[in-house]
Amino acid sequence: MRTRGCGLPVSGFLVVFGLSLATGRLAAVPVPSPPAAAESSEIAVTVVEIPVEVTRRGEPVLGLTAADFEVVEGKRSLPVVGFEVVDLAAPEPPDAPAPAAAASRNFLFLYDFAMSSRERLKDGVAAARELVDRGLDPRDLVAIAVYLPTGELDLLLSFTTDRAAATRTLTALEDLLNGKEAAAAAVGSDPLRLTGLGARALLSQTFQVHETNFADDARDSLGPMDGSVGSLLQQEALYEAGVVHRPAVEARQAGHVKSLADALWGLAEVLRPVTGRKYLTLFSEGFSLSLVPHVADGYTGSSVGNGDLLFKLRMTLGELRHAGWVLHAVDLAGIRRGETDGDGLFFLANETGGSVVEGTARLAEGLGAVLRRSAHSYLLSVQADVPSDGSFHPLEVRLRKAPRGTQVLHRDGYYAPLPFRHQNDVQRLAEAAVLVSGTDERDDLGLRVAAVSLVAGVETTRVAVLVEIPGAPLLAAGSPRIGVEVFGYALDAAGNSSDFFAQAVALEREKVGARLAQGGVRVLARLDLPPGAHRLRVLARDRQTGRATLLTVPLHVEAAAGPAALEALFLAPADDPWVLVRPEDAPFDIHGRGVVPAARGTLAAAGQAQLFLLGRGLAEEGTWIKNRILDASGKAMEGGLLELQAIAPGSAGELDLVMARLQAGTLPPGAYHLELRAGHATRAQSVAVRPFEVQPAQP
Template sequence: MSMKPWPRSLRPAAAAGSLLALVMAAGAAGQGQIFTGRSDVVEVEVPVYAVKNGRPVRGLTAADFEIYDGKKKQRITGFEVVDLELGVGTGRPGGELPMAARRHFLVLFDLAYSRPESILKARTAAVDLVRNALHPSDLVAVATYSHSQGPRLVLSFTSDRNQVETAIASLGMHKLTGLQADPLGIVLTRVEGNLLSREISQGVPDVSPSGPASGDVDFESELQQYLESINQQRRRSDRRFDASRVAAMSRSMSDLGALLDAVEGRKHVVYLSEGFDSSLISGEAKTDEENRKIETGQYWDAGLDQTFGDSSLARDVEEMLEAFRRSDVVVHTVNVGGAAVVGADTQELEAANLAFTGGGDLQSLGGSGRNSLLTIAAGTGGGFYDNFNDLQDAMGQLLSKTSVTYVLSFSPKNLAFDGAYHRLQVKLKGHPGVRLEHRPGYFAPKPAYQRGALERRLDTAELLLSDRDRGSLELSVLATPFPVEGEPAYVPVVIEVGGTSLLGDYAGSVLRTEIFAYANDAGGSFADFFTQFLELDVAKVEPLLAASGLRFVGHLDLPPGDFTLRVLVRNSGSGDYALRVRPLHVPAPLDDGPLLVASLVPEATDRWLTVREGDSQVAERDIPYVFTHGDETPYAPIVRPRLRPGIEVPLYLLGRNLAGAEIDGRVLAADGRPIGAAALALGERLGHVLGDQLAVRFATGGLTPGDYRLEITATDPASGRRSSSVVAFAIERPGDAAKGGAR
């Protein structure tokens, strides 16, 4: 479900504070739904699966569906089809799949009701499922459950299979993964000098039945001890104590179900467990002595909870299952200590389903860990698998029938922004025998300050997986990769946010701003990231923000190659945000020939509210600030210059081996169409900490107002080798204010 921003009247005031710039060390603030645009119109996306005889039904159109919000029929305003088997996507830019149509799998290891040896072996099935069964567009998260910590999200939903396998191998034990510095939890791996080491993801121990790989014994030993310490709590056998723990698990799992509503689309939880004793709910067989006491009225001494089960506990479990259903969560349970039979008997599933169709109740199912798993699966519409060895094959039908998704959209009128639950019904016209699966309802949006930390974390992480620009803030990004011999490239990232858009109508005294930057390689794996959490005293910074905006300078460490850079900036109080997705090429160092890294328009650092990354990030690389004039006075590169016509603009060309190179340029239209040669005047060669820096002046005479690109090329006259860089700029109309980068 995607929604647009809440009304201004619902935006909260922040607490007072001083001007601070702090690196975020814990959960990121954010919004619990994805909002686009600037009105209070809400668009609800409903993914629908149409299934007949266990196979997806293709070829349906919007005219085949009807959708009801409560009892009120809604007009379908959007319709998209995603077919993973045929490779058919929607008409969105770049072929991006709507997030509501992407399948989400949460691999949940139950450390409380499973033996350590069962969990260790179950990792094999989980890795096999992720590696071989899921579609590349599927998103995967990893979590654990224990009595002491409850549900713990080890890894947020991500497409990075290396991170997923690391999370499964380590089960989130920090001693085995290294420092988890990512507040969003989508990067879980060892950090060395801010360069994300592949040591863990490449060296994940062999979790196959043959045992750990050579040299990884310590890894497995540490994990075994960790699981044993958790499992000690499981060995206490007091029945009432056990019941209280199942009740606590049910309540915390209900919270998990509600939390997952922040994630768009259907969520599939693969629950790896041996199950709790379901006789706590259903009761145990009565002895002759217990029957005698009941017949003589000695109920207090007959152990009625043990005999008939705990009705209060049954209600807790039913409320947990209802929380999952309302958030469109399907739980597939896997008996990690089970026998060699795959799948539940049909009669068993039918009996379990009676508990949720009015024909029976949870207390009719009998007692065992196996039956509790059967209950959870049946109560959410999931599958039960009595052995983890063939999990991939057993889930094949699920993966097939959910390979075709119809995404229906509608905009409810006069929707209150109160977080209330609305029931949905989708009907299919004229297709007998076709069964529809869809979420049973949706929650109305609520203000940002009412969202919990984990809810905001999940939503932010999912937003960063988008493949297109989103949001309403004025946001521009410039990444300048400097090759370094024998080390990863040093990539400063300059982020500019228009101050007026960042402030908006926000009435708080402290402006809390979140900044996230993540780089994925061509295979989808995370290569590096940085995050920053700023708290700004509005009274002190508002004049400068209103005149220009916020400029932040951070850096990434990346190897040579092609990457996708995603930068998200958000006002924590209002929830207003912007996401920019940009391709990034990091060149390798050259022994000879020119390498032109960037063409930059310099500006004094005090024209914007300029904040640099914290001291700990600066210290990660022994590299001083790279944007300096010849006299080492710092400047800030303008990310998107706005220039006046008929002037000369200073430029700095940064790169390597530029001495003696021939410099020429041309002006292009915004669409890349050539306009003509650029009027360039080459100045002096300046020193630079990472190579060469040439001063150039660019004359804008003859250019009419509009958007342009300046392409500058350095050519080695001896070898003919060439290297180019491009800077986008705009020519302002006469009389426009010289604001925020206009020169």
């Protein structure tokens, strides 16, 4: 791996949420009043998907149908237009499609560094590792975050099924807690937080601000008095010292509670794009609700109902419920006998329908009921016509003729769509992470992607990636400024992340509008991948309109000593109008020659285009290369000609290179594919297919 920058904007991220490219932190901001909806005259026909768990005596109720449910918004009943049964306990068929995103289970492990000791946090990390390895369904998504004494919430890992990424992140936490020095970052900051790569570099070295009363702790450690005058005086002195220090210590502890409430509010707001059932597991030694009166500005003394902060906590927990979160608290201090030090954790969990697990040794047991109950659920879809203003709409799901003792668990409601132009940068990044980690595909921008293995190393192979975004969709909005962001994440056959790239491009229409109209934006990137099958998830998005292309590109990387697949790559012509974005860490060098590739060849009528063929063994005697030209329907065409011009053997891990030229000849204007086959008497054939077009003759 290498050090790498991602070229994405940073401004505004620091004070909002943990997807910041610089630090990844959510700074504490005051808990606001419920946000006003964005003004909008647009009415969106919105399909709302509602995951519902139905239990009786703690066990899931099976066999229900759409007719058993009623969904109510205010005084009106919404018709159920879609219904799906989700059963994670049933064996998954090998060819089963991925479950709907709204039916997924999302587990966020949040570690409280402000009110927890280092040793107990270690226990919490070990318990989460065991749960990830053995307790969760492979389809469950996991995210990891830390809350720091500075009032910041760092999202280290976004929701993903990538267990290797979760392991990397938990290992980074363990290293920090064990005092290990951070190694030099192998890669740049992962903007979407999907890989766990570089997670250690994101972590602050700040631990608990040890808000304890040392006098009280010392007195407790002495044990019972022995009856001597010295023992009595010592106890009295420590008691008096404890009384003096207690208000200041409790005020600082209460400040952490306030900052935690602020951070949780931001968490719920920014992660609204995450669909499905959401479980927040808070690892903390907890706090006492008696601390609350010390927080309000200028406020002292006791407070009935714990006053101002209790109101803020309720507001924050209401926002969590609105966004579909259930908070389960893991009390790192373990079982408390007759104490109220951890009643704050019970309050947080109870207000969201969650539970408290006492001690990390019982984590799997404590969450076992949650996992068992949520393994079986129902996904209801209803249709609502609402303004596109991001406002919250309460919903109630009712079960017709429900037996006594039946519980129906569902989110409080839904948020209306918020137009892309009203979203801030961090909300957009959070949405991008959801898109990339999912399985959906779409193509609003007409994206083209090509990936070519260039140099094989001992453990990884350098793969050059080319992403082409046509200019016409980018110009359609008419904005004087044009922006596009590109993300690429490579996953191996097990779904674990191997490498990533990210790039943002900002252009001015006045300067490059003519070039975009004739071509578009061409972005080069680099991946370092181990041998094996991979799939590359690519997201390209217009930063002005939100229009996006999301697709999956299959990749296969051969070992350095193994056979290499045939690769073909068109070269851009000398008068190419495309805007080229070539980061320093992504040189497209072939045999020491820097080239500008094109995902699709473009030939003038009766014209020609240069291309490179790459593969292992192409320079060997007895190797043959055949080709044919196919039209859009797959029919072989006559009239074009491929000339092989020169052959150069590779060295130091490079592939052999064949330089070639494709002549359009008498091919009529249109879209085609060039099919190439290379073979040898001792090897199986390799095939490569590249698209090209022949343009109409100029008048």
